[in-house]
Amino acid sequence: MDETLALPTEEAVKLALRTQQIIAHESEVTDTVDPLGGSYYVESLTNRLEEGPASTSENSTRWAAWSVRSSRDSPTEILNASQRYQREVERKERIVVGVNEYVEPTGSASRS
Numbered sequence: 001m002d003e004t005l006a007l008p009t010e011e012a013v014k015l016a017l018r019t020q021q022i023i024a025h026e027s028e029v030t031d032t033v034d035p036l037g038g039s040y041y042v043e044s045l046t047n048r049l050e051e052g053p054a055s056t057s058e059n060s061t062r063w064a065a066w067s068v069r070s071s072r073d074s075p076t077e078i079l080n081a082s083q084r085y086q087r088e089v090e091r092k093e094r095i096v097v098g099v100n101e102y103v104e105p106t107g108s109a110s111r112s
Contacts, residue, residue, distance in 0.1 A: 021102045025095055 008016075024030050032041050088094035095101045 018097055018102070021097045025097060025101070 085094065089096055089100050092100055
């Protein structure tokens with residue numbers, strides 16, 4: 001992405017920043033003073049990681065059940081889900097890095 005002996009491009013800097021912001025937000029590592037100092041906190045993060053596959057399996061089961069339903073209900077459900085998602089983003093109940101959180105000031109976006 002960058003030349004070996006040059007300064008990083010604006011795009012590379014932005015990508016690195018967004019990656020750090022996503023990791024910090026999703027891991028909630030900034031919610032504790034010393035995240036690696038307390039074994040309770042590390043243990044709680046480990047437990048959340050372990051629960052991930054179970055919830056993925058549960059979601060797959062729900063998706064399969066949903067897809068079996070009549071196709072006439074699908075457009076309405078998709079519309080409701082997309083509206084719910086949009087409301088969550090607008091209310092900042094769902095954080096989207098670069099969209100509703102960690103947004104660049106207007107006018108400083110790179111022009112490609």
